[in-house]
Amino acid sequence: MLRIEGLTRRFGGKIAVDDVSLSINKGAFVGVIGRSGAGKSTILRMINRLQEPSSGKVLFNEMDVTALKGQALCEWRAKCAMIFQQFNLVGRLDVLTNVLMGRLNHVPTHRALLRWWSEEDKAIALSALEQFDIAGLAAQRADSLSGGQQQRVAICRALVQEPEILLADEPTASLDPRNIRIVMDALQRLNKHFGITIVVNLHSLDLARAYCDRLVGMAAGKVVFDDVPEALTDATARDLYGLEAGDVLDSDAAETPEGAVAAAA
Numbered sequence: 001m002l003r004i005e006g007l008t009r010r011f012g013g014k015i016a017v018d019d020v021s022l023s024i025n026k027g028a029f030v031g032v033i034g035r036s037g038a039g040k041s042t043i044l045r046m047i048n049r050l051q052e053p054s055s056g057k058v059l060f061n062e063m064d065v066t067a068l069k070g071q072a073l074c075e076w077r078a079k080c081a082m083i084f085q086q087f088n089l090v091g092r093l094d095v096l097t098n099v100l101m102g103r104l105n106h107v108p109t110h111r112a113l114l115r116w117w118s119e120e121d122k123a124i125a126l127s128a129l130e131q132f133d134i135a136g137l138a139a140q141r142a143d144s145l146s147g148g149q150q151q152r153v154a155i156c157r158a159l160v161q162e163p164e165i166l167l168a169d170e171p172t173a174s175l176d177p178r179n180i181r182i183v184m185d186a187l188q189r190l191n192k193h194f195g196i197t198i199v200v201n202l203h204s205l206d207l208a209r210a211y212c213d214r215l216v217g218m219a220a221g222k223v224v225f226d227d228v229p230e231a232l233t234d235a236t237a238r239d240l241y242g243l244e245a246g247d248v249l250d251s252d253a254a255e256t257p258e259g260a261v262a263a264a265a
Contacts, residue, residue, distance in 0.1 A: 001025055002047070002165060002197065007056035009042050016042045018221035019056070026164070029191045029198045031212035031229075033205060035241050038218040040201040044167045047199070048082045049073060060165075078105035081158035085170040087150040091143030095134070095153050098142050099125040102157040121160075128156040132186055148179025155186050159194075166190060168200040172207070180204075184211050205237055 002024040009017040017039040024030055032040045045051040047058050049065065058065040060080070068076050081102075089098045103121045117125075129135040132152045142150060151171060158166055168187060172180040188211055190196045202208045208215055209229040217225030217232070217240045225232065225240060 001061065002199075003057075003059040004043075004047070005057045005059065007043070007046060007058065008054045009039075009046060009051065010054045015221050017046070017053075020218075020221070020223055022216065022223065022226070024197060024199065026197055027191070027195050028214060029188070029212050030200070030214045030216060031208035032199065032201045032216045032218065033208055033225075033240070034218035039221040040218055041169050043218070044082070044169050044199065044201060047165075048077060048080055048167055050082070074105055078161045079163055080165040080167065081161045081163035082167045082169065083151070083154045083158050083171050085173045087147075087154045089142040089150055089153060089157075091141065093142060094139050095129070095142055095145070096122070096125055096138040098153055099128060099156045099160055102160040105161065124160050125156070128159045129153075131159070131189070132156060146179070147175050148182055151175065151179070151183050152186055155183070155190070159190065163196060165197045165199065168198065170201050170203060173203060180207065187211070205232065 004020055004022045004024075007017055007020045008015065020039075020043065032043065034040055042051060046053050047065070049058075049068065053066060056066075060076075065076055065080075090101075097115065100115075100117050100121060103117070103124065107116075107118070107121065126135055126138060129138055132155065134149060134152055134156070137145060137149060137153075142153060145153065154171075166187070171187070172183050175183060184207065187198055187200065191198045200212070202212075209232065212229055215225065215227065215229050215232055216223055217236075219240060225236065
């Protein structure tokens with residue numbers, strides 16, 4: 001179980017995250033929602049330790065994540081993988097090498113620096129690409145791919161880390177509707193087939209309702225909603241988003257995952 005206790009992050013005089021406490025069970029698919037600046041990205045980055053909390057703790061199975069340093073912190077970041085809106089691939093390298101970067105914590109440093117990947121590591125990376133129907137792109141440069149393909153490569157890179165938790169920070173924000181469905185289907189597959197806990201920041205409420213089994217709504221750095229998607233009425237959403245509600249209540253994204261699979265096939 002992942003537990004957040006009294007987590008706070010200040011930037012100068014501004015409080016980005018304000019005394020947040022949450023418990024997330026193993027195997028959950030949690031959507032974090034809220035208007036821009038609500039603290040969603042900061043929460044994920046503190047869980048992964050890309051940003052340090054001003055106060056509070058992140059605990060995983062009683063391990064104090066906020067106290068980790070050195071190799072223990074590297075091991076946590078492998079166990080708690082993260083994907084980003086911007087994909088964070090190395091464009092000049094081929095797809096297979098980008099995915100293999102997810103194996104860095106599993107190989108000696110000298111081999112990683114020289115890119116001496118074992119046949120086992122290559123097989124693991126190719127298997128991940130096959131899982132998401134992009135093994136045929138293994139030899140292509142990452143910067144030659146479409147946005148949706150690049151995000152799937154980023155998901156494969158996260159998968160080969162063999163994580164227990166995957167944090168996704170607005171993973172569909174720069175994608176068209178078809179690729180949004182493909183990427184969300186990919187995340188759902190990791191959750192259902194591999195039992196990986198997913199925590200994802202999403203802009204579209206309808207997308208969050210279709211894929212997530214729990215929604216956490218944030219406003220001004222605080223958790224103001226925490227329930228199943230069915231409990232998030234349009235009226236509650238308008239309270240949460242205010243004037244932005246019309247932008248996030250997007251019926252075009254409201255397909256169920258089953259319908260999304262059919263549309264992407």
